[in-house]
Amino acid sequence: MTIEIDHITKRFGTFRALDDVSLDLPRGELVALLGPSGCGKTTLLRIIAGLENADTGRILLDGNDATDKHVRERHVGFVFQHYALFRHMSVFENVAFGLRVKPRKVRPAEAEIRRRVMELLDLVQLSWLKDRFPAQLSGGQRQRIALARALAVEPQVLLLDEPFGALDAKVRKELRRWLRRLHDELHISSIFVTHDQEEALEVADRIVLMNRGRIEQIGNPRQIYEEPSTSFAYSFIGNVNAFRGRVEGSNVRIGSDLLPHARTDLAEGEPVVAYARPHDTEIVSDGPEAAGVAARVNRVLTNGSVSRVELIANGPERDGAKDYFEVEVGAEELSRLGLANGQRVRLQSRRLSLFPDHQQGRSS
Amino acid sequence: MAGAATLEGRVSASATRFEGRVATSDSGLVKSAILFVSLTFFAVFILLPLILVFVEAFRKGWQAYFAALVDPDALSAVRLTLLAAAIAVPLNLIFGIAAAWAIARFEFRGKQFLITLIDLPFSVSPVVAGLVYVLVFGAHGWFGGWLQDHDIRIIFAVPGIVLATIFVTFPFVARELIPLMQSQGRDEEEAAITLGASGLQAFWRVTLPNIKWALLYGVILCNARAMGEFGAVSVVSGHIRGETNTMPLHVEILYNEYQFAAAFAVASLLAFLALVTLVLKSYVEWQAARTASGEQH
Amino acid sequence: MARVHRVLPGFGLSLGYTLAYLSLVILIPLSAVFIKTATMDFDRFWSVVTSDRVVASYKLSFGMSLLAAAINVVFGLLLAWSIVRYSFPGKKIIDALVDLPFALPTAVAGIALTALYAPNGWLGQLFEPLGIKIAFGPWGVLVALVFIGLPFVVRTVQPILEDFEVEFEEAATSLGASRWQTVRMVVFPAILPALLTGFALAFARAVGEYGSVIFIAGNIPYVSEITPLMIITRLEEFDYQGATAIASVMLIVSFVLLLLINLLQGWTARSNRRNA
Numbered sequence: 045m046t047i048e049i050d051h052i053t054k055r056f057g058t059f060r061a062l063d064d065v066s067l068d069l070p071r072g073e074l075v076a077l078l079g080p081s082g083c084g085k086t087t088l089l090r091i092i093a094g095l096e097n098a099d100t101g102r103i104l105l106d107g108n109d110a111t112d113k114h115v116r117e118r119h120v121g122f123v124f125q126h127y128a129l130f131r132h133m134s135v136f137e138n139v140a141f142g143l144r145v146k147p148r149k150v151r152p153a154e155a156e157i158r159r160r161v162m163e164l165l166d167l168v169q170l171s172w173l174k175d176r177f178p179a180q181l182s183g184g185q186r187q188r189i190a191l192a193r194a195l196a197v198e199p200q201v202l203l204l205d206e207p208f209g210a211l212d213a214k215v216r217k218e219l220r221r222w223l224r225r226l227h228d229e230l231h232i233s234s235i236f237v238t239h240d241q242e243e244a245l246e247v248a249d250r251i252v253l254m255n256r257g258r259i260e261q262i263g264n265p266r267q268i269y270e271e272p273s274t275s276f277a278y279s280f281i282g283n284v285n286a287f288r289g290r291v292e293g294s295n296v297r298i299g300s301d302l303l304p305h306a307r308t309d310l311a312e313g314e315p316v317v318a319y320a321r322p323h324d325t326e327i328v329s330d331g332p333e334a335a336g337v338a339a340r341v342n343r344v345l346t347n348g349s350v351s352r353v354e355l356i357a358n359g360p361e362r363d364g365a366k367d368y369f370e371v372e373v374g375a376e377e378l379s380r381l382g383l384a385n386g387q388r389v390r391l392q393s394r395r396l397s398l399f400p401d402h403q404q405g406r407s408s
Numbered sequence: 409m410a411g412a413a414t415l416e417g418r419v420s421a422s423a424t425r426f427e428g429r430v431a432t433s434d435s436g437l438v439k440s441a442i443l444f445v446s447l448t449f450f451a452v453f454i455l456l457p458l459i460l461v462f463v464e465a466f467r468k469g470w471q472a473y474f475a476a477l478v479d480p481d482a483l484s485a486v487r488l489t490l491l492a493a494a495i496a497v498p499l500n501l502i503f504g505i506a507a508a509w510a511i512a513r514f515e516f517r518g519k520q521f522l523i524t525l526i527d528l529p530f531s532v533s534p535v536v537a538g539l540v541y542v543l544v545f546g547a548h549g550w551f552g553g554w555l556q557d558h559d560i561r562i563i564f565a566v567p568g569i570v571l572a573t574i575f576v577t578f579p580f581v582a583r584e585l586i587p588l589m590q591s592q593g594r595d596e597e598e599a600a601i602t603l604g605a606s607g608l609q610a611f612w613r614v615t616l617p618n619i620k621w622a623l624l625y626g627v628i629l630c631n632a633r634a635m636g637e638f639g640a641v642s643v644v645s646g647h648i649r650g651e652t653n654t655m656p657l658h659v660e661i662l663y664n665e666y667q668f669a670a671a672f673a674v675a676s677l678l679a680f681l682a683l684v685t686l687v688l689k690s691y692v693e694w695q696a697a698r699t700a701s702g703e704q705h
Numbered sequence: 706m707a708r709v710h711r712v713l714p715g716f717g718l719s720l721g722y723t724l725a726y727l728s729l730v731i732l733i734p735l736s737a738v739f740i741k742t743a744t745m746d747f748d749r750f751w752s753v754v755t756s757d758r759v760v761a762s763y764k765l766s767f768g769m770s771l772l773a774a775a776i777n778v779v780f781g782l783l784l785a786w787s788i789v790r791y792s793f794p795g796k797k798i799i800d801a802l803v804d805l806p807f808a809l810p811t812a813v814a815g816i817a818l819t820a821l822y823a824p825n826g827w828l829g830q831l832f833e834p835l836g837i838k839i840a841f842g843p844w845g846v847l848v849a850l851v852f853i854g855l856p857f858v859v860r861t862v863q864p865i866l867e868d869f870e871v872e873f874e875e876a877a878t879s880l881g882a883s884r885w886q887t888v889r890m891v892v893f894p895a896i897l898p899a900l901l902t903g904f905a906l907a908f909a910r911a912v913g914e915y916g917s918v919i920f921i922a923g924n925i926p927y928v929s930e931i932t933p934l935m936i937i938t939r940l941e942e943f944d945y946q947g948a949t950a951i952a953s954v955m956l957i958v959s960f961v962l963l964l965l966i967n968l969l970q971g972w973t974a975r976s977n978r979r980n981a
Contacts, residue, residue, distance in 0.1 A: 095430055095875050115430055115878050122879040128872035132894040132976070142880035145890070197880055423792045425871065431878035431887075432790075432871050438884075439791055446783040447799070453852050454805050456827065457817035464820060503726050510720035513713050522723070524967055529731055531959040531966070533913025535933040536952045539940065540734035543741055548945055550737065574730055598712045607714035629807065636810025638916030639933065643940065656812040656916070663816050663920065672820075675813040682808035689808075690801045 045106050045200035045233045046071050047092060052101035054087055061087040062098070063257035069250070074227045075235045076248035080280065084257040085237045086205055092235065093203050094118045105200065121194030121232075123204040127186045129178035135189050136174040139164055142197035164192040167226070184215040191226075204236035208243060220247050241281050245269060253277055275399035278319040285325055285369045285391070287318040287337055288401055296398065299358075301337045305396050317401040320393035323372040327353065327381055327389050336390030339369055341383050351378050355391065415584055415625045415696055458679060465676035468669040476662075476673035484650045485658035485674070488566065492641075492654060493634040496573040500630055501623075504581025508619075509611075512589030513597065523586060529578040537575045538643025541568055564646030569654060572640040577630045584626035585619055592618055621696040628692065632685040636678060735956070742953040745946055753950040758926055759935050765843060766932040770911035773850035774858075774904045781858030781903060782896075788859075789866040803860070806853045811916025818849055819921040841923030846931060849917040854907030861903035865896050865973070898973040905969055909962040913955065 049067040053060070062084045069075055077085040090096040092103060094115035102111045110118055129138050139161045143152055152160065165171035168188040178186060187207060194202060207223065208216040224247050227234055238244050244251050245265040253260045253268060253276075261268060261277045272278040279286065289298035291310045296303045296318050303318060310316065328336055339355040350372050357367035369391060373381070383389070426432040434442070466473055476482060507526060511519055529537065543549050545562040555562060562568045596618070600610040616623075638656040645652045653661065655678055662671035742750060753759065787793070788800050806814065822829045822839040832839055839845050869892065877887040915933040922929045930938075932955060939948035 093879060095879065097430060115875075116881055116883070119881075120879065122876070124872045124876055126870070126872060128870065128876040130873065130876075130891055130894075141877065141882070141890070145877070145880065145882040145886045193876075193880065423788075423790055423796075426790045427792060429871055429875070431875040434790070434884065442783055443787050443791060443793060446780060446787045449780040450784055450799060450803075452828065453848075453855060454802055457814060457821055457852070458802075458805060458809070460821050460827065461813060461817045464817075499726075503723065506719040506726075507723040509715060510723050514711065514716045514720070516720070522727075524963065525727060525732070528735075528959075528963065531909050531913070531963045532735070533915065533933050533936075533952075533955050533959070535915050535936050536738070536913070536955055536959075539936060539948060539952050540737050542940070543737040543945070543949060544734050546945070571730070575734070578731060594713060601712050610713070611715075632808045636808075636813070638810060638812040638815075639914075642915075643937065656810045659810075659812050659816065660920075668820075671816060675810075675816060678810045678813045679817075682805060682810070682813075685808040686801050686804055689804065690797075 046104075047201065047233065047235070048102075048104035048107075049088070049092070050102040050104060052088070052091060052098045052103070054084075054091060054096065054098050060257050062091070065101075065257070065259055067252060067259060067262070069233070069235070071233055072231045073233060073249040074224070074247065075233075076244035076251045077235060077237045077254060078241060078244040078251050078280075079239065079254035079260075081239055082256075083254040085239075085254050088254070089203050089205055089235060089237050092201075093120045093122045095122070119197065119199050119201075121191075121197065121199030121202040123187075123190045123194050123202070123207055125206040125209055127178075127190040127210075129181075129186055129190055129193070131178050133177075134174065135165070135170070135176050135178070135181070136161055138178070138189060139193045139196050141193065160196065164195055167195070168192045182215075183211045184219055187211065187219060188222075191223075195230075195232075200233065202232050202234040204234065206238060207236050208238070208240075216243075223247060245281075253280065255280070272319075272397070275317060275319075275401070278397060278399065283322050283370055285320045285322065285371075285393075286367075287320070288315070289318070290315055291398075296396075298337055301390075302335055303337055303393065303396065304335060305398055307398050310398065315401040316398045318393075319397045319399070320395065322352065322370045324393055324395040325369070325371045326392045326394060327355075327371055327373065327383070328392055329381075330388045330390050334390050336392040337369075339389060339391055341385055341387045341389060342368070343385065344378070344383055346378075349375050351375065353378075353383060355389070358388070415588070415622050415693065461672055461676050461679045464668065464672035467672070472669055473673045473676075476667075476670035477677065479670070481650050481653065482655075482658060482674055485653045485655045486677075488569065488652070489635050489654045489656075491566070492570050492573040493631055495570050496577050496634045497627060497631050499574060500577055501581050501627060503578070504585050504626060505623075507582045508585035508589045509615075511586050512592075513594050526579050526582050526586075529575055534576055534637065534639030535643055538572050538640040541571050541575075541644055545571075563644050564648070565652060568644035569641050569652060572644045573634050573637055576637050576640050577634045580630035580633065581623065581626035584622045584629075588619055588622045589615075621692050621699065625689065625692045625696070628685055628688050632682065635681060738949055738952050738956055741946070741949045745950060749946070750950050753947045754954050758930065759932070759951060761927045762930045762932045762935045765846060765929065766912055769843065769846045769850055769931075770908050773847055773854050773911050774908040776847075776851050777854045777858045777907045778900055778904050781855055781907075782862055782900060784855075785859045785862040785866055789863060804856050806856050811853065811914070812920070814852055815849065815917040815920035818852060818917065819845070822848055822921065840921050841929070842925070843922075843929050845921035845923060846918050846929060849921050850911040850914060853914055853917055854911050857906040857910060858900070858903035861899045861906065861973075862896055865899040869895055895976070898969060898976050902966065902969040902973050905962060905966045909959065909966065912958060912962070 047069040049065060052062050052065045054062040065084070065088060077088060079085045087096060091098050094110070094113060098111070102109055104110065105118065130141065133141070140157050143157045143160060162171055165174055168191060170185060170188055170192070173181065173185060178189070181189065208219055211219065220243060245268070248265060250262065250264055251268045252262050255276045261273045263271070268277065269281055272281060278284055287296065287298050287303060289296045289303070291312055291314045292302070293312070294304055296305055296316060305318065328334060330338065338358040340358060342354045342356050345352045345354065353371045353373055355369040355371065357369065371391065511523060542563055544551060545555060545568065546552055547556065547563070562571070596614050597610045600614045601607070605613065636656060641654055642657060645654070645657055647653060647657060647661065649661070655674060659671050659675050659678070662674065784803065788796060819840050820826050822845060824830065824833045824838065824840070826840065829840055837844070839848060873891050873895070874887050877891045882890065913933060918931050919934060922931060924930055924934060932951065936948045936951050939951065
C-alpha cells in the first residue's frame with residue numbers, strides 16, 4: 045500500500061507534535077521513522093493508523109483519502125510498544141481475535157480461523173506456545189505474537205511502535221534480523237518507529253529522520269549516514285565531532301585555531317558548526333604554525349585493529365564542560381603517532397561539513 | 409472491608425487520556441446514556457438522602473434546630489460519642505502501627521492468616537460484635553458474676569460502648585498501613601540502622617514520614633466509623649438517656665418518639681461530620697498523590 | 706523459617722502486642738459465641754436457627770443482600786466508568802461523595818432513606834399511586850442495602866479501570882473490533898475479578914447490616930425482619946442462648962464470605978499484575 049501524508053499538523057495543547065509534515069511512501073518498503081523522543085514520530089505513526097486524528101492535513105492510503113476513516117476500517121496492523129497482548133486470552137486466542145470480531149457475514153468458519161492462526165504462529169515460529177498466556181512468554185516471544193496478531197487481519201500496512209524498545213540488547217539484535225527476513229518474505233508495506241539509529245540503519249529500506257515535529261531528511265541508510273543534509277541529521281546519526289566557530293575566509297575560526305573548509309557559499313563571520321566523523325578526523329602533531337584544532341589526548345582505547353582516541357579540547361569550557369573529541373585511528377597510524385596521555389596535538393578533518401549554527405547565533 | 413477503599417487505589421488521573429483518543433472514546437449517545445443512568449442512580453441513592461437530612465433538620469426553623477442540639481440529653485450523647493472515639497481511635501492507631509511493623513518488616517509463618525484475622529471485624533455483623541461483649545461481660549456472661557461482686561459495670565455502661573466501638577473500628581489503621589509498608593519494603597529503615605540510628609529513630613525519622621498520609625487516612629476513616637457506629641453500640645448500651653446514649657442512639661430514640669425534626673437535627677450534625685470526613689479524606693488523597701508524583705519526577 | 710539475623714528491632718514487641726490485642730479485643734470475645742453455642746443442646750440449637758421466623762429472616766437478608774449487590778455491580782460499574790472515563794462538571798465532588806455511605810452513620814442513613822421513601826416522602830409519593838410500598842417493607846430493606854453497598858463496587862472497580870492501559874482497547878480496535886466487542890471481549894474480562902470482589906464485599910456488608918435497615922424495614926415478623934434483628938429480638942427477651950445460636954450461624958457465613966473475598970482479591974491482584 046502506498047502511503048501519502050499530506051501537510052499533517054497535530055498539537056497537544058500548546059505543544060506542536062507535528063508541524064506540517066508531508067511524506068510519500070511507496071509500496072512494499074520497510075520504513076523507519078527515526079528521531080529523538082518527543083520528535084513526533086509516534087504521533088505520526090498513530091495518525092497513519094487512525095488512533096489519533098490530525099488537526100489539519102490528509103492521509104491517503106493507496107491514493108484514497110483515509111483521513112476520516114476510523115481505525116477499525118483502515119485495515120492497518122499495529123504492533124504496540126508494550127505489545128498490548130490480551131492477558132486473559134491464550135496466544136491462540138490473541139492471534140484469532142481479529143478474525144473472531146469480523147462481522148458475521150465475512151467471519152471465517154472456525155476451522156478456517158484455526159488454520160489461519162496456526163499458519164501465522166508457524167510464520168513467527170511459535171506454534172508450540174499456542175496454549176500459553178501472555179504472562180508466560182518472554183519479551184521477544186510476546187513481540188512476535190503481537191506481530192502475528194496484527195498480521196491475522198491481513199493488513200495492507202504494518203505499523204510498529206518502538207518494536208524492540210522493551211527488549212534486552214541480545215534479543216533486540218535477533219529480532220531485528222528476524223523482522224527484516226519476515227519483511228523480505230511478505231513484502232508488506234511496513235513503518236516502524238525507533239529512536240535507535242543503529243536499528244534504523246540496519247533494518248530499514250528507507251529512513252525518515254524527524255526532529256521537533258518536522259522531517260529533517262528522508263533517504264536510504266547509506267544516504268542518511270554518509271550524506272546528512274542538516275545539522276541535526278549530522279549530530280543525531282553516528283558519532284561525530286562538532287567544532288563551533290565563525291567563517292573566516294576558507295577557514296573556520298575556533299578560538300585561536302583555524303580549520304580549513306571548502307565551502308564558498310558562506311558569509312564572512314557567520315557562526316557555523318563544523319562536523320567531522322571520527323574516522324574522517326586526523327591527529328597531527330602540534331606546532332607553532334600547525335593548522336587544526338588544538339586538543340589534548342585523554343585516553344586511547346584499543347579494541348581490535350581500530351583504536352579510538354579520546355581528546356579534550358584546549359579551548360574554553362562550554363556549558364561548564366570541555367568539549368570532547370573522538371578519532372578513529374588504525375593500528376599502524378597509532379604506532380606512528382606514538383600518543384601519550386596528556387600529549388598536545390591538533391585535529392584536522394579529511395571531510396568537514398558546515399552548517400549555520402543557530403545555537404551560537406542566538407547566544408551572541 | 410468496611411473501608412473497601414484504601415489510599416493506594418485512590419490516585420486518580422484525568423479522563424482526557426481516554427476521551428482524547430479515537431479508540432477509547434465512547435460515542436456521544438453512549439456517553440450521555442451512561443452518564444444519565446449513573447448520575448441519576450447517584451442522585452437518588454446518595455445525594456437525595458444527604459440533602460433530605462438537612463432539609464428535615466431545619467423544617468421547624470433555626471430555633472427548634474438549636475434547641476434540639478443543646479438539649480442536655482443531646483449534649484451528653486455528644487460527649488459520650490467523643491469519649492468513645494477518643495479512646496478507640498488512639499488504641500487502634502497504636503495497634504495498627506504495631507501490626508504493620510510486625511507484618512511488613514519481618515517474615516514469619518502464618519502472616520497471611522494474621523492479616524485475614526485483622527480484617528475479620530469488618531465481616532462480622534455489628535450486632536454480633538455487640539453480642540460477644542454481652543456474652544463475656546454481661547450479667548449471665550463469663551465474668552458477669554465476678555463483675556457484679558466487685559460492682560463493676562461494663563455492659564449497659566460506658567466501658568461496653570467503648571469496647572464495641574473498638575471492635576468495629578479495629579482494622580481501619582492497620583489495613584491502610586500494612587499494604588503500604590509492604591510495598592515500600594524495609595530498605596530505608598535498614599539504611600537508617602546501618603547509619604547508626606536506633607530502632608525508634610529509624611521509625612520516627614524514616615518510617616513515619618513515609619506513611620503519614622496513609623496513617624492519617626486510616627485515622628479519619630476510623631474516627632468516622634467510631635462516631636457513627638450504631639448496631640454494636642446499640643446492643644451494649646442499654647439506652648439509658650443522658651448516660652449511655654451516643655449520638656446515633658440518641659437519633660434513634662428521638663426518631664422513635666416521633667420527634668422527627670429533633671432527630672434530623674442531631675442527624676444533621678452527624679451528616680456534617682461525614683462531609684468533613686469526606687473533605688479531609690479527599691485532601692489526604694490529593695496530598696498523597698502529590699507526594700507520590702513528586703517522587704516519580 | 707531459617708534463622709536470620711534481623712537488622713530492624715521490635716519484632717517481638719510489635720508481633721506480641723499485635724497478637725495480644727487481637728486476641729483480647731476480637732478473638733476471645735468472638736470465641737465466646739461458639740463456646741456458648743457448644744454448651745447448647747443440639748436440638749434446641751437446631752430449633753432456634755431453623756424456626757420459621759428466623760428462616761424467613763435468612764431469606765430476606767440473603768435474598769435482598771444478593772439483589773442489592775447485583776444492583777450495585779451494574780450501577781456501580783456505570784458510575785465508576787463515568788468517573789474514570791468521562792469529564793463532566795462536578796465530577797470531583799461526586800467522586801468524593803461516593804464514599805458517603807462509609808462516612809455517614811448508618812442510623813442517619815436509615816432515617817433519611819425512610820423519610821425519602823415513606824409514602825409521603827419525596828420519592829415514596831411517586832411510587833404510592835403505583836401501589837408500590839418501599840419504606841416499611843422488604844423493598845425498603847433493598848433500598849438501604851443498595852445505599853450501603855455502592856462504594857464497595859465503585860471503589861474496587863475504579864482503580865482497575867484507571868490502570869487499564871489504553872493500548873489494549875487500541876489494539877482491539879485496530880484489529881477491527883467494534884466498541885461493544887472491545888468492551889465485552891477486552892475490558893470486561895479485565896475488570897471481572899474486581900467486579901466479583903466488589904459484589905462479594907457489598908454482599909458481606911449487606912448481610913450483617915443493621916443500622917440503616919431497621920428504620921426503613923418496618924420489621925414485620927415473617928415479612929421484613931432481617932437476621933441481625935432476630936439476634937436483637939432474642940436479646941431483648943433475655944434469650945441469650947437463642948441470640949447466640951443465630952449469631953453463630955451469621956459468624957460462619959461471615960467466615961465463609963471472608964475466605965471467598967480473600968480468594969477473589971488474590972485473583973484480582975494476580976490478574977492485574979500480569980504483563981505489568
